[in-house]
Amino acid sequence: MFAATELNNGNRRTQTLIKVLLLTMTLLLIVPVLIILTMLIVKGGPVLSFEFLFSDPKDEMTAGGIFPALMGTVWLVSVALLASVPLGVAAAIYLSEYAGDNWFTRTINLAIINLAGVPSIVHALFGVGAFVLFFKFGTSILAASLTLAVMTLPVVIVATRESLQAVPQAFREACWNMGATRWQTIRRVVLPNSISGILTGVILEVSRTAGETAPIMFTGAVIFMPFLPEGVGDQTMAMSLHLYAMATQVPLPEHATNLPYGVALVLIGMVLAMNAVSIGFRVWLRGKKKW
Amino acid sequence: MDNATSLQADLAVRTRDLNLWYGTFQALFDVDLDIKQGIITSLIGPSGCGKSTFLRAINRINERLGYVRTTGTIDVCGHNILDESVELVQVRKQIGMVFQRPNPLPLSIRDNVLCGHRLHTPKGERVSREDHDDIVEEVLKQVLLWDAVKDILKRPAISLSLEQQQKLCIARLLPVKPTLLLMDEPCSALDPAATAAVEELIWELKGKFTIVIVTHNMAQARRASDECIFMLMGKVVEHGPTDQTFVTPQHKETADYIEGRYG
Ligand SMILES: Nc1ncnc2c1ncn2[C@@H]1O[C@H](COP(=O)(O)OP(=O)(O)OP(=O)(O)O)[C@@H](O)[C@H]1O
Ligand SMILES: [Mg+2]
Numbered sequence: 001m002f003a004a005t006e007l008n009n010g011n012r013r014t015q016t017l018i019k020v021l022l023l024t025m026t027l028l029l030i031v032p033v034l035i036i037l038t039m040l041i042v043k044g045g046p047v048l049s050f051e052f053l054f055s056d057p058k059d060e061m062t063a064g065g066i067f068p069a070l071m072g073t074v075w076l077v078s079v080a081l082l083a084s085v086p087l088g089v090a091a092a093i094y095l096s097e098y099a100g101d102n103w104f105t106r107t108i109n110l111a112i113i114n115l116a117g118v119p120s121i122v123h124a125l126f127g128v129g130a131f132v133l134f135f136k137f138g139t140s141i142l143a144a145s146l147t148l149a150v151m152t153l154p155v156v157i158v159a160t161r162e163s164l165q166a167v168p169q170a171f172r173e174a175c176w177n178m179g180a181t182r183w184q185t186i187r188r189v190v191l192p193n194s195i196s197g198i199l200t201g202v203i204l205e206v207s208r209t210a211g212e213t214a215p216i217m218f219t220g221a222v223i224f225m226p227f228l229p230e231g232v233g234d235q236t237m238a239m240s241l242h243l244y245a246m247a248t249q250v251p252l253p254e255h256a257t258n259l260p261y262g263v264a265l266v267l268i269g270m271v272l273a274m275n276a277v278s279i280g281f282r283v284w285l286r287g288k289k290k291w
Numbered sequence: 292m293d294n295a296t297s298l299q300a301d302l303a304v305r306t307r308d309l310n311l312w313y314g315t316f317q318a319l320f321d322v323d324l325d326i327k328q329g330i331i332t333s334l335i336g337p338s339g340c341g342k343s344t345f346l347r348a349i350n351r352i353n354e355r356l357g358y359v360r361t362t363g364t365i366d367v368c369g370h371n372i373l374d375e376s377v378e379l380v381q382v383r384k385q386i387g388m389v390f391q392r393p394n395p396l397p398l399s400i401r402d403n404v405l406c407g408h409r410l411h412t413p414k415g416e417r418v419s420r421e422d423h424d425d426i427v428e429e430v431l432k433q434v435l436l437w438d439a440v441k442d443i444l445k446r447p448a449i450s451l452s453l454e455q456q457q458k459l460c461i462a463r464l465l466p467v468k469p470t471l472l473l474m475d476e477p478c479s480a481l482d483p484a485a486t487a488a489v490e491e492l493i494w495e496l497k498g499k500f501t502i503v504i505v506t507h508n509m510a511q512a513r514r515a516s517d518e519c520i521f522m523l524m525g526k527v528v529e530h531g532p533t534d535q536t537f538v539t540p541q542h543k544e545t546a547d548y549i550e551g552r553y554g
Contacts, residue, residue: 100357170394174460176352178407178467179383188406189396 040265047262056226057242062256066263071228072141072236073270076216077209079145079232080152085202087149088156095157096164097186116154120214123151127219142232144220151215152205159201163194196285203278207271213240223249239267303328303471303501304349308363311341311348313356318344320525322363326518328470331493331502333516333533335509337548341525342505346473349503350386351379368470384411387464387500389474393456395448395463400440401427403448403459408466426466434462435492454485458492472496474504478511490515509549513537521545 004012051065058064099105127147137143167190175185221238223245229236246252246260304326311319318341326332334342347353348361351372364371372382395403404427412418427444431437436458440451448459457477464472474493478486486508493502493515506512512519512533519533521544529536529545540546 102357168394170390170392171396173352173388173390174394174396175406175410176355177350177383177386177388178410178464179380180410181380184410188410193397 037268040261040268043258044261044263044265047258048265052262053266057224058226062250062253062259066239066242066266068226068228069237069239069242069263070266072221073210073239075141075229075232075236076145076148076221076238077206079141080148080209081202081206083146084149084152084156084205088153089160089198091153092157092160092164093186096161097182097190112154112157115150116158118151120151120212123147124215124218126150127215132219138233139218139222139235140220140233141229141236142220144216144236144238145232147215147219148209148212151212152209155205155208156201159205160194160198163197163201164190166197167193196282199285200278200282203274203281207274207278210270210274211240211267213238213244217241217244239263239270243267301328302326302366303368304503305366306363307366309345309348309365310362311344311353312360313344314358318525319348322525322527324520324527324530326501326503328501329498330517331497331504331515332518332520333512334503334505334520334522335507335512335548336522336528338507340522342522343475344525345522346388346475346503346505349471349473350383350388352388384467385469386471386473387461387467387469389457389460389464389472389477391476392480393453393460395451395456395459398448399445400448400451400459401444404430404463404466407463411467430462430465433465433496434458435488435495436462452485453481454488457481457485457489461492461496469500471501471503474502476505476507479507486511509537509551521548523548 053065053070054067055065056067057069095105095108124147127143127150131137131143131146132139135143137146171189171193172185175189176182180188216238220235221241222235223237223241225235225237243260243263246263252259302325304324306322306324309319309322309324310317322345334345336342344353349365349367349372353359353361361373363373365373367382367385370377396406398406401423405423408418408423408426428437428441431440436455439455440446448456451459457480461472461477477493478489481489490511493504496502504512504516506515516533518531519529519536520527521529521536521540521542523544528542529540531541536545537549540549
């Protein structure tokens with residue numbers, strides 16, 4: 001009575017087939033990632049050393065280390081964050097907690113979405129026009145970081161707004177009903193409960209910013225400058241541009257062909273480390289969450 | 292004081308020509324209500340008739356939705372709270388609200404009780420730990436929760452049972468010293484035993500506060516209220532002493548609703 005019919009068997013075979021097919025697709029998806037990582041580790045691994053990380057490049061970048069580029073990236077990312085995080089978080093708080101739903105906020109939302117879709121090379125040109133030339137910052141860390149900041153703003157805003165909106169409305173109403181002002185509600189209830197999401201968004205943003213090349217290459221990053229920048233008015237080397245230059249601009253002698261892989265490995269390492277921190281942070285904060 | 296004002300002083304809430312629109316949808320029609328001070332008034336009516344809307348109009352929580360428009364007057368303790376000169380924070384202090392789902396804040400039990408009080412402590416004024424302890428003990432005793440939680444005040448409020456959470460939500464209103472408590476189906480998320488416990492608490496609070504309670508539970512309305520308002524489609528149909536409303540309703544709709552013929 002409960003024996004499988006021909007139809008059941010057929011359906012079961014299709015089912016198995018589909019499952020295998022989908023699994024294959026999924027595996028295919030991670031193959032490139034694995035190949036890239038393996039190649040970087042195999043070719044770039046041997047290049048890594050204390051000296052590589054902490055000394056200046058030498059001999060037309062065919063030898064020596066990457067320290068100025070590493071520090072340059074830290075500079076660029078830090079200054080970019082100093083600009084984009086306060087601005088983005090403030091805008092997100094306004095949009096999510098204060099602004100009503102009207103043509104004004106809808107226009108702003110549209111602008112944010114569009115800003116997020118602008119290609120980075122366009123941001124670069126904007127940066128040249130606005131920061132380098134108009135505000136006369138020259139090609140400098142300041143100009144490059146502000147360009148990066150403009151580029152990352154939409155993501156900061158969206159991530160922040162999403163975390164704010166994940167805080168249950170009931171919490172806000174509970175506060176308002178006790179006579180809390182909006183700001184009291186935000187400070188005492190909304191922010192403490194959304195800070196994990198906001199920080200995760202910001203950290204993810206850092207990792208993206210660190211890898212960007214186009215926005216910085218006309219605005220403040222240079223290919224070769226074997227000393228450290230001293231302030232935001234200086235130009236600087238950067239990891240991403242350094243990698244680009246090594247891979248395409250300078251003829252590398254036989255013994256140095258692995259150098260770019262080392263640079264790439266460090267860059268990827270930085271990004272992955274950032275992401276790991278962000279994930280760890282999120283897990284930790286979620287564990288502390290009380291709802 | 293002339294007769295009219297002394298009469299008004301006995302009223303916790305007095306509305307005249309209260310109309311409310313959500314966008315173009317009118318949810319309240321010419322609501323004229325006199326809710327007396329110090330008693331429990333229940334608000335009944337089928338789903339969607341505007342009970343919650345009415346409650347939320349009284350403490351102006353609806354306003355945060357940009358598209359809500361209110362006309363008419365709502366006098367609370369003799370002052371029209373829709374008046375421009377009214378400070379919303381002061382209105383909210385007078386009026387506590389309890390929701391259908393208990394909504395304790397993601398803080399400890401103690402901090403939940405104190406959060407309202409802290410909000411209204413002037414900047415720079417230090418309240419000693421002992422004073423805070425006293426407040427916590429006093430209000431938790433008032434809501435019949437002290438014995439159950441006195442040893443676990445540091446625990447997250449969310450770890451309490453729903454009944455206890457709801458009591459806690461009532462407790463945290465009290466340090467702000469409201470005169471009016473609005474309860475929107477405070478028991479509908481609770482099981483019968485918990486409902487009985489919360490009802491008992493509401494009885495306990497009677498006299499100290501004016502209480503308006505929305506309920507779908509006819510038995511509860513009948514048991515727990517002195518006066519009863521029946522609403523239908525955004526209008527007030529009947530308002531009178533509960534016994535009278537239930538035994539000899541003046542309108543056919545009221546009778547139908549009470550007997551469970553719709554809603
Ligand atoms: N935020 C809102 N926006 C638009 N319309 C709303 C909103 N809130 C309520 N309404 C509408 O207003 C009417 C009254 O709603 P209300 O929530 O006051 O009813 P209720 O009597 O509390 O019902 P229930 O017993 O289901 O809680 C309903 O028709 C509802 O659809
Ligand atoms: Mg309701």
